[in-house]
Amino acid sequence: MEALKVENDTNALMKIKNLSKIFTIGTLKKKYVHAINNLSLDIGYKEVVALVGESGSGKTTVARVISKLYTPTSGAVYLEGNEVSKKMHRFEILDYRRKVQMIFQDPFSSLNPLYPISYAIERPLKVHKIAKTKEELKENVKNVLEECGLKPAKDFLNRYPYELSGGQRQRVGIARALATHPKLVLADEPTSMLDVSIRLDIMNLMLDLKEKEGISYLFITHDLAGAHYMADKIAIMYAGHLMEIGGSDDVINDPKHPYTQLLKKAAPKPESGLEPEKIDIGGEVPDLTNLPPGCPFEPRCPFAKPACRERLPDMIKVGEDHFVRCVLYS
Secondary structure, eight states: OOOOOBOOOTTEEEEEEEEEEEEEEOSSSOEEEEEEEEEEEEEETTOEEEEEOOTTSSHHHHHHHHTTSSOOSEEEEEETTEEOOSSOOHHHHHHHHHHEEEEOSOTTTTSOTTSOHHHHHHHHHHHTTOOOSHHHHHHHHHHHHHHTTOOSGGGTTTOOGGGSOHHHHHHHHHHHHHTTOOSEEEEESTTTTSOHHHHHHHHHHHHHHHHHHOOEEEEEESOHHHHHHHOSEEEEEETTEEEEEEEHHHHHHSOOSHHHHHHHHHSOOGGGTTOOOOOOOOSOOOOTTSOOSSOTTGGGOTTOOHHHHHSOOOOEEEETTEEEOOGGGO
């Protein structure tokens, strides 16, 4: 077992340092997909950090590395000051996953259709030995369902996933994550497959639970408007790189990176009937198996300079807790 290193920062629940994940594809002619590239990010106690970017930017891979579904290629993750080992014994990984839970994008496929929803909530309680008796198990299941808005709980215990609406299924998914009393919840696009009319209800539920339970969220989304509503801090990803990070209001009201500016223009605007502005970014999405030495957004950037092709810019401070990776600010 690897020795744990202590990272002395009492302000961060989780610290991610220089995290990279490379996938190998092919057999004879192997290629290497650079899904995450030297990503560093802090998540504070009772803080919501939104990770925003297009499909394929590496957002979900970050969540799967943090949740121990993937092993990082390099870098380190710290939880409450202790480094999370790449290799863990069963009891260690159980303890870690009790503290770090996940809400999945598709509430239907993440629930077993052969069992009633009570089974989905009972499993983590049994696996982590949170409930010691049958009576305590039933009481915990009812409490967490009602806390997530499924009232009265007795009307839902014996229902199957196909008997619930999309919003109700996602509430079950949230209840399952909440059952272990986690410190951090990784929410992977939890509202993207729901009707627009109930997305706000789910986001409000998550924010209420943050206050009641004292949990933190890594909120993964491609929707900048939803990120602004949910998050204390917004991090922008592109092609596996962190491009901009700062307070939610700072990133939305004064976006610095050209990619963030384009995302903002494409976000729905309530004053225009929730219709986003049609943006043609142009250029091609970078090949993650052959990333350029410079900025990965350079081929699509309207402000690209020759220096952008030469080297990847460093993160530059442009305001209080506001950083951007762009030569325009160097």
